[in-house]
Amino acid sequence: MxxxxxxxxxxxxxxxxxxxxxxxxxxxxxxxxxxxxxxxxxxxxxxxxxxxxxxxxxxxxxxxxxxxxxxxxxxxxxxxxxxxxxGSPLIQVQEELSRVIGSRQIRVEDRKNLPYTDAVIHETQRMADIVPMLNFCPTEDVTLQGFLIQKGTPVYSMLPSVHQDESEWESPSTFKPSRFLDKNGTFVKRDAFMVFSAGPRSCIGEGLARMEIFLFFSSLLQRFRFTPPPGVTEDELDLDPVLGLILSPTPHQLCAHPLHPT
Ligand code: HEM
Structure with a gap:
């Protein structure tokens, strides 16, 4: 050539x-x-x-x-x-999908062969922190770091304090899927990743949610390239969360371009 x-x-x-x-x-x-x-x-x-x-x-x-x-x-x-x-993460996801899967139906068991895609999903969830605040009341008196929390006291914990913790994540405000990959590109779990919370009151929908996110995300990117509308740059696209108990993105529009025209 x-x-x-x-x-x-x-x-x-x-x-x-x-x-x-x-x-x-x-x-x-x-x-x-x-x-x-x-x-x-x-x-x-x-x-x-x-x-x-x-x-x-x-x-x-x-x-x-x-x-x-x-x-x-x-x-x-x-x-x-x-x-x-x-060089953008979504293009790298699309490269991985086309190399590992091609055009066949993606299944949940493919996840283990798609470490980069999995890392991008985790990093997105870490940064999005869509359920930022947890709430429960202890059923008995507990002492936490020297503080007594009496039985029945409403306790609110903030997940961003974990997902933005600088002692756990290097430059936490940067989108960096490689935090979830080792040097061989294998996916690695991180203890400080707890978007579904942890312990006995953690999310019961985790399995379902993880399956949905993986299958929706990967099969959309297998077929489409998403761009801002004409005249709007990626930087101008406002994806700041709308504040609420659950964080969702500001309403926005994207264009989906088929990758393999049929
Ligand atoms: C990306 C999607 C999801 C995320 C990030 C998420 C996150 C969470 C978090 C952080 C909690 C703990 C809340 C707290 O302690 O106050 C929670 C609880 C819960 N989630 Fe999810 N969730 C998701 C999807 C789902 C789905 C799809 C279902 C239902 C099928 C579900 C059902 C529940 C229930 C019932 C609880 C309460 C569990 C309890 O209080 O013991 N979640 N979720």
Missing amino acids: RRFATSALKDFGMGKKAIEEKIIEECQHLFEVITKKEGKPFDTDKAVNYAVSNIICSIVYGKRYQYDDKEFTTRVERALTHTQLL
Whole structure:
């Protein structure tokens, strides 16, 4: 492929000299755009990306495009988002799914062969902490760290104090699925992961909830790529939780693009 690409580039008439001329010519357009900003702040990567894309365009299509050509700028931006997305956890989940499962039905027993997907689910649950506050009343007097809690006292515990604990999670506010993977990429359980609470009053729906989350999440990502609506960047997408007893995301819209058009 490498040899083919190199010779194809040459066939397109792109010797070193010709390329140099194209780049120098493109520089003029870049200067023009930058000069127009009159020293005011501007988004540098856009102009530079258009310039760099134009070099490839002139090699492949034999022409360059104006920086205000809508079709050109949309195409460049789409290509860029694509590259940025490549390293993102969801794309890595999709790679794992397509490598391990392909297009067949995903089943619960596949989870053990999908460590990265499992890690992303755990990390999402850790950070989302959708049931942040636990409540119960002890049935007898207890002493906890020197404090007496009398029988019947309502006790509220906060799970974020566990899931954001810096002594358990390195930079807890960063989304890092690798916390749930060892150096061989095998999934590892963490004691400080307790989104379903712990002990005799822990969630009785855990098994059902875990199965649903795994099957819904993995089979959706097996089929679709989700993006913000056109004109909205990922950073602009507001997923802050709506405050309540249970945290749910602010209502939002996404676009689902089929991965394998049928
Ligand atoms: C992602 C989904 C879920 C999460 C994160 C979750 C989390 C929790 C947590 C943290 C508790 C302890 C609350 C406390 O101590 O005050 C709890 C209790 C409970 N959950 Fe869930 N839950 C989930 C899904 C479900 C489902 C699907 C069901 C029903 C099928 C369910 C039924 C219950 C029940 C009945 C309790 C009370 C248990 C008791 O008081 O002894 N949960 N859940």
